[in-house]
Amino acid sequence: xxxxxxxxxxxxxxxxxxxxxxxxxxxxxxxxxxxxxxxxxxxxxxxxxxxxxxxxxxxxxxxxxxxxxxxxxxxxxxxxxxxxxxxxxxxxxxxxxxxxxxxxxxxxxxxxxxxxxxxxxxxxxxxxxxxxxxxxxxxxxxxxxxxxxxxxxxxxxxxxxxxxxxxxxxxxxxxxxxxxxxxxxxxxxxxxxxxxxxxxxxxxxxxxxxxxxxxxxxxxxxxxxxxxxxxxxxxxxxxxxxxxxxxxxxxxxxxxxxxxxxxxxxxxxxxxxxxxxxxxxxxxxxxxxxxxxxxxxxxxxxxxxxxxxxxxxxxxxxxxxxxxxxxxxxxxxxxxxxxxxxxxxxxxxxxxxxxxxxxxxxxxxxxxxxxxxxxxxxxxxxxxxxxxxxxxxxxxxxxxxxxxxxxxxxxxxxxxxxxxxxxxxxxxxxxxxxxxxxxxxxxxxxxxx
Amino acid sequence: xxxxxxxxxxxxxxxxxxxxxxxxxxxxxxxxxxxxxxxxxxxxxxxxxxxxxxxxxxxxxxxxxxxxxxxxxxxxxxxxxxxxxxxxxxxxxxxxxxxxxxxxxxxxxxxxxxxxxxxxxxxxxxxxxxxxxxxxxxxxxxxxxxxxxxxxxxxxxxxxxxxxxxxxxxxxxxxxxxxxxxxxxxxxxxxxxxxxxxxxxxxxxxxxxxxxxxxxxxxxxxxxxxxxxxxxxxxxxxxxxxxxxxxxxxxxxxxxxxxxxxxxxxxxxxxxxxxxxxxxxxxxxxxxxxxxxxxxxxxxxxxxxxxxxxxxxxxxxxxxxxxxxxxxxxxxxxxxxxxxxxxxxxxxxxxxxxxxxxxxxxxxxxxxxxxxxxxxxxxxxxxxxxxxxxxxxxxxxxxxxxxxxxxxxxxxxxxxxxxxxxxxxxxxxxxxxxxxxx
Numbered sequence: 025x026x027x028x029x030x031x032x033x034x035x036x037x038x039x040x041x042x043x044x045x046x047x048x049x050x051x052x053x054x055x056x057x058x059x060x061x062x063x064x065x066x067x068x069x070x071x072x073x074x075x076x077x078x079x080x081x082x083x084x085x086x087x088x089x090x091x092x093x094x095x096x097x098x099x100x101x102x103x104x105x106x107x108x109x110x111x112x113x114x115x116x117x118x119x120x121x122x123x124x125x126x127x128x129x130x131x132x133x134x135x136x137x138x139x140x141x142x143x144x145x146x147x148x149x150x151x152x153x154x155x156x157x158x159x160x161x162x163x164x165x166x167x168x169x170x171x172x173x174x175x176x177x178x179x180x181x182x183x184x185x186x187x188x189x190x191x192x193x194x195x196x197x198x199x200x201x202x203x204x205x206x207x208x209x210x211x212x213x214x215x216x217x218x219x220x221x222x223x224x225x226x227x228x229x230x231x232x233x234x235x236x237x238x239x240x241x242x243x244x245x246x247x248x249x250x251x252x253x254x255x256x257x258x259x260x261x262x263x264x265x266x267x268x269x270x271x272x273x274x275x276x277x278x279x280x281x282x283x284x285x286x287x288x289x290x291x292x293x294x295x296x297x298x299x300x301x302x303x304x305x306x307x308x309x310x311x312x313x314x315x316x317x318x319x320x321x322x323x324x325x326x327x328x329x330x331x332x333x334x335x336x337x338x339x340x341x342x343x344x345x346x347x348x349x350x351x352x353x354x355x356x357x358x359x360x361x362x363x364x365x366x367x368x369x370x371x372x373x374x375x376x377x378x379x380x381x382x383x384x385x386x387x388x389x390x391x392x393x394x395x396x397x398x399x400x401x402x403x404x405x406x407x408x409x410x411x412x413x414x415x416x417x418x419x420x421x422x423x424x425x426x427x428x429x430x431x432x433x434x435x436x437x438x439x440x441x442x443x444x445x446x447x448x449x450x451x452x453x454x455x456x457x458x459x460x461x462x463x464x465x466x467x468x469x470x471x472x473x
Numbered sequence: 474x475x476x477x478x479x480x481x482x483x484x485x486x487x488x489x490x491x492x493x494x495x496x497x498x499x500x501x502x503x504x505x506x507x508x509x510x511x512x513x514x515x516x517x518x519x520x521x522x523x524x525x526x527x528x529x530x531x532x533x534x535x536x537x538x539x540x541x542x543x544x545x546x547x548x549x550x551x552x553x554x555x556x557x558x559x560x561x562x563x564x565x566x567x568x569x570x571x572x573x574x575x576x577x578x579x580x581x582x583x584x585x586x587x588x589x590x591x592x593x594x595x596x597x598x599x600x601x602x603x604x605x606x607x608x609x610x611x612x613x614x615x616x617x618x619x620x621x622x623x624x625x626x627x628x629x630x631x632x633x634x635x636x637x638x639x640x641x642x643x644x645x646x647x648x649x650x651x652x653x654x655x656x657x658x659x660x661x662x663x664x665x666x667x668x669x670x671x672x673x674x675x676x677x678x679x680x681x682x683x684x685x686x687x688x689x690x691x692x693x694x695x696x697x698x699x700x701x702x703x704x705x706x707x708x709x710x711x712x713x714x715x716x717x718x719x720x721x722x723x724x725x726x727x728x729x730x731x732x733x734x735x736x737x738x739x740x741x742x743x744x745x746x747x748x749x750x751x752x753x754x755x756x757x758x759x760x761x762x763x764x765x766x767x768x769x770x771x772x773x774x775x776x777x778x779x780x781x782x783x784x785x786x787x788x789x790x791x792x793x794x795x796x797x798x799x800x801x802x803x804x805x806x807x808x809x810x811x812x813x814x815x816x817x818x819x820x821x822x823x824x825x826x827x828x829x830x831x832x833x834x835x836x837x838x839x840x841x842x843x844x845x846x847x848x849x850x851x852x853x854x855x856x857x858x859x860x861x862x863x864x865x866x867x868x869x870x871x872x873x874x875x876x877x878x879x880x881x882x883x884x885x886x887x888x889x890x891x892x893x894x895x896x897x898x899x900x901x902x903x904x905x906x907x908x909x910x911x
Binding site for chain 2: 291293347350351353354358360361374377378379381382383384385388393395396409450452455458459460461465466467470
């Protein structure tokens, strides 16, 4: 089964971001090869929903990180090789026959471009094969490596001992080939064993991605998540933070089937949205088998993730914010009703309606969610009054809040999660700080005089 | 002093912007010539603050509204002539003659196109001036015409004895000497007069086009009163950009200077507030308004807060952005200016208790400024219960009528505080709870 998510979620979490702006993808998108970047993007498009696959990928990246493996290929080689392989026209095949006198004279005056492409392509493939061979032997297949049990790696290393790659390995790349020899290689590489060559290249691109991720994990101090059995329905995450923020404050959280709803409160600017985004990003990356911005993470694999953090009003079609929220909840409810176990984040539920409605709706929806013990919900709200009712009604809700400390009249935010429901109401203090009421009063007096 | 409307206000009401979809400017921008468009932009950017000036302008619109004229020129004609005239000619006739002679010579020898161009420009100008003369003649000595002075000036220019030859020179062939003479006359001797004439025609274009548009839309004109009274009354206030918009009456005066507006989502609160704001702005421009029997004391400016953007880059939350906006308006109001102030969904970005306290405190403090007019909408209907004892507040709401399970909105203001709470109904209609139960 596929891991499901949607555009709204990816936008909320800033997975792809806007063109030219920082995003979660751009955090990792530092591959040496162009095709590596494409594979990376594909991985972002399709997170995994299978614990075994996730742990396997984690194992591989973890190993590369421990071995501090560097990508040993020069990225120019791939441009040359791809350009060479791109031409599948039989007529361009290099013929072994001696060229006519006319042709030789022409090539004296201007070098034959096609010949050059073939020559540099074959040379590049030789170099790639040699580097890959030594990488496999020295690093990937060292003792205790997870690559040993990776079927693709094993069959790739098998390919290296067969024709035509074994022939490539015998050559030295800088050495100039005779025309006949080059023609033989051209036929082998570009036509007869084309699929094998492309498979090997794809494998190298994949390696590029893994090595890049391992490097990012090392540089940023990210940690590898552990996927546990789906049936446990847990998420345990220690000291996670937002990977795009500098000096981000870390928080820990534990979600279990008997505490599967986190009811989050806190003043404005206390960091509710950032907290939710950090958690969403960690869950998303974990399902890709990528390292996460945390100290430790264990999680049961979910079937999907849905967030609602910055919901746009769709005024064009006449839907108000409230209605947009209702439709969003309906979408999530539909997913839940198919029996999927999903991870859901709702920021500021029902902010677009009057208090009474928001209060009733929050209680109704949250208690309905509470019955779905196998899914996980993070819900934040301003309607703190709803918390008291929910506490009575649903035992599986965990109440958390982000506190505000008053330093004199100035609010300070700790960004550190605490248990309970907030009773911080500093809105009036902010208004008083800005001196709005005095301003109006003073102005009135001045006019009266 | 100019009428105050800051960037946030202009955006909330979507007033300016030629290329912005559905902006009020593009709604009214039905003029033919680009000169008139420039004038229109100027009027939109600078509403008036003087009752006499406003009434003068609206009188002109009214006049053309009743006249049902059409402006028979297109932009190409005018821009070409404008271009020709503004290029200027030489100061001395012989120099002009020699210059043209040289161009003509070059034209025959090396196919230079300058002479042809000058000739075309001149011929176009002659043709246009003849047409103008014809157009202006339909304004008889109509003393009621508030635009009469300008029309008379133009008439006098066109009937100037120096221009008598105009009617006879429509054949399209001109000798070199004639060309030089006319060229010198039009572009040097009478340069100022003709610039004045073109300018007046741009104004005619603007007044006629806008008045015609107003007639098709059944718009009316507002009457400006001196600033002192703080009065504003109108019936059938509607959104000029919405077809079949529902109209509502509005009435403000010194002892009733604030509307406290409630109503469900989608009931039309924001649209009502925008309609009011737009019409106030248009009225201050002396423009036609989408309202009937509108009378208003001239104000010094308008401030709205309808879609306050979060400024997350500066680290502001929505609540703080609102507080800053309220503060800015408080500064303006307390400096003694008489303003129109519109706050939509005050303090929606905070918790209920805070929003309640803040709405009460701020609303009460603002309402003391009897020289200003306020419309404040909120979801915190509980605040209304406390505020309704203040006699200068009008409690109004936009109702929701339940048609079986489906909410319908009549968009008609009613007195009182809304008690409609159909949020849960919408949730039930969507069948979400059943989905989750299953």
